[in-house]
Amino acid sequence: MEDPSLELLNPPPEERLLSWLAEFYGKPVRIEGRELLRHRDLSYVERIWIAEGLPESLIYKVVLPPWDIEQDLHERVLIPSISHAPQLYLTAHYGRLAAMFLEDLGTLSLKPGASEETAVMVGKELAKLHRSYCYRVDELNQTGVLQTLYPIDYEEFMGRLAEQLSEWELINPEQARDLSLLANLIAPKLAGEPISLVHGDLYAENLILRAGRLFIIDWSWFTHVGVPIMDLATLTTEHIKNSRFVDVRNEVIDAYCFESGRSVEDITQVLPAAETLSRIHFLYWLIERKRRGMMGTTVGPVDQLIAKVVTELRTRLSLIPA
Secondary structure (H helix, E strand, C coil), X not given: CCCCXXXXXXXXXXXXXXXXXXXXXXXXXXXXXXXXXXXXXCEEEEEEEECCCCCCEEEEEEECCCCCHHHHHHHHHCCHHHHCCCCEEEEEEECCEEEEEEECCCCCECCCCCCHHHHHHHHHHHHXXXXXXXXXXXXXXXXXXXXXXXXXXXXXXXXXXXXXXXXXXCCCHHHHHHHHHHHHHHHXXXXXXXXXXXXXXXXXXXXXXXXXXXXXXXXXCCCEEEXXXXXXXXXXXXXXXXXXXXXXXXXXXXXXHHHHCCCHHHHHHHHHHHHHHHHHHHHHHHHHHHHCCCCEECCEEHHHHHHHHHHHHHHXXXXXXX
């Protein structure tokens, strides 16, 4: 449920939206229908139907920094045929707001579940994506758009997070020590993993199936260059954003292993560490929100969420074999 105290983003005036649509379609257009898909503090997303327009519908997304990195990702990083990302039609700006007009892929996400056949497709396509971008790491880094997070950096990275939390008096020395231990525990587990493009927020709700094709949406601040198995771990873990899709987690993992030429045993041994990394990255996002003065989220106050995630991460110390 949405936190009612969250200060929601104010989208640009209607006349500005109409002017952008006229620019895209090459003529003044009439909005025939619209559906609000998301309204949060950093983003506003609508599906818009255009009378006598081609395409007949599109996704209108308005975001604030740092979520505006999505524009750079679509324009400079993502190759739709490889990343399965939607087509970006047009970008515009209104003050600090970045507006994007994206291909409408429909509403058939994989969150409610998927067939075994679809699960196999997801595993194979995800492995192909990771393999393709493995060969483009230098190119990705040269864009200057993406953050990097390599296993060799985990100790220092966690140290910075713990130091910031300590300054805010949100953790005590014992908790800071445990977070450092956790980073030291997962780093060697993931040290031998390939480096590639990581979606970073790859839950089933961000997978769309249309006409038998898989699409991945919501490439955002979480996207970085790092250990790609984090995406597989995020997608196959028990989480509300995955819902019933976890019922086919084994099929996804098997297909990923087959396509990447790795054994299931090899992958499953490192998945707990990769899942932990995903939660560390989420903690990083909560800290970034607090740094920017954004003290609420869609599910409650930031400080409370930080406490919950820190507690969760500490329990993972006993779940990852030394």
